[in-house]
Amino acid sequence: MTTTEPPPPVALAPAAFRGEIDGAPTALWTLTGDGGVTVNLCDFGARIVQILAPDRQGRLGDVVLGYDSLAAIQGGQPSMGAFIGRFANRIAHGRFTLDGVERRLARNGGAHHLHGGLKGSRFRVFDAERLAPGAVRMSLTYADGEEGYPGELRSSVLYRLDGDTLRLEYEATTDRRTVVNFTGHAFFNLAGRGTILDHRLTMNARSFLPIDSTAIPTGEIRAVAGTPFDFTRPHPIGARIDADDEQLRHADGYDHTLVIDKAPGAFGLVAVFEDPASGRVLEVSSTEPGAQLYSGNALTGAVPRDLGKGGVAFQRRGGFCIEPQGFPDAPNHPHFPSTVLEPGAIFRGVIAYRFTTQT
Structure with missing residues (x-):
């Protein structure tokens, strides 16, 4: 192996993910299919704790950040790889x-409510059911009044590996x-190492939501034209990330x-990411009206929070x-598009990650 080749993927041990949290047993679930991609949940x-996808030479690499044990997940970044709800x-x-009626929720993200609160889905064990070698359904019920939200909410997410595409099909x-x-909160790195600053990004988006200094949308919907948020044509993620721009300063990227x-x-299409080094391409599609783009600004290599699979620390970006x-x-x-769900209605959504390569 030359020094320019990425390290081989870490082989995850199912026993390392067996445990019990709040009385519920935990496990590792592997999705396999005929598209050359393997997913571990x-x-x-x-x-999502691991996705193995081939590069342009057919070599498998791990293209998501994650942890290699239940203990490491518990000591790590709670959002990493998680399916996020109930908001x-x-x-x-x-x-x-x-x-x-004013609803008051936990303030667990500074002055604000973040990712469902103190016991949102990222801190809960889902009921898992295997449907096929490439499909697992995970279900979670939120109690009426839990975290301050009205209504008992019954939810599920089906992870389905369909050829070269991982689909998240969720409903409530x-x-x-x-x-x-x-949403799904996987952290991707198509190179399997280093930063993502050289990844080229194209987004199907002509506008974005400006935020204030505490990361809350101001209510404005602003055109991306003439800003560092214009990815209507391919640009490296790092090309303008440190530009002198108020919005970038608010989020440090x-x-x-x-x-x-x-x-x-x-x-429909959300975004396409390309890694020139490996040739891997990630095409993301969804039913959702928006997509949060996050460039890993708060990854710092802190232990144990940022200590990933194989003892490799997550670096900034x-x-x-x-x-x-x-x-x-x-x-x-x-x-903004309504997020209200009525009794008797079914909320449905889809996120799809397609992994291909370019020469």
Whole structure:
């Protein structure tokens, strides 16, 4: 092996993921198929812990950041790889009003509510059911009043490996009018090492949501043209990440929702990421109206939080997230796409990650 080749993927031990959290057993679940891709999941947080995908020479590499044991997950970044609910991203000051009643939520992200609160999905063990070698359904019920949200919310996410594509097919129902917002929070690095600054990104988005200094959307929907957020043509993620731009300063890089150009609720292209070194390409599609682009600005290599598989530390901007979702803080912005779910209705969403290569 030359020094320029990435290290071989870490072989995960199923026994390292067996345990019990809040009385619920945990396990590692492996998805296999005929597309050359293998996915490993843990039912604690319904999280992606490993995706093996071939490079242009057919060599398998691990293209997501994650941990190699249940103990490491518990000591690590809680969002890493997790399926996020019952409301992804932020709600300003942990408050929103629905049907004339103010709901107060935990403030677990500074002054704001973040990723479902103190016991959101990333801290819960899902009920897992294997449906096929390449399919596992994970289910979680949120109690009425839990974290301050109205309504019992029954939810599930089906992880399905379909050839070269990993699909997340999720749904939820409620017995009271409530708000919902789900997303997948995998951290990707298509090179399997180093930073993601050389990854080339194209996004199907002509506008984005500016944020204030605490990462809450201001309510404006701003065109990306003439800004560092214009990925309508391919650009390296790192090309403008340190530009003298107020929005980039607010987040120390990218941590913003871009508005996806497609019909409401339609399944369509979100983004394409290309790694020149390995030739790997990630094509992301979704039914969601927005997608949070995060450039791994807060990865610092801190132990144990940022100690990944095989004892390799996560470095700053060593992974990116692309999180299709409803708009953050939508319950407090009536002009944003609604995140309200009615009793008797079924909320459905899809996120698809397709792994290919280019020469």
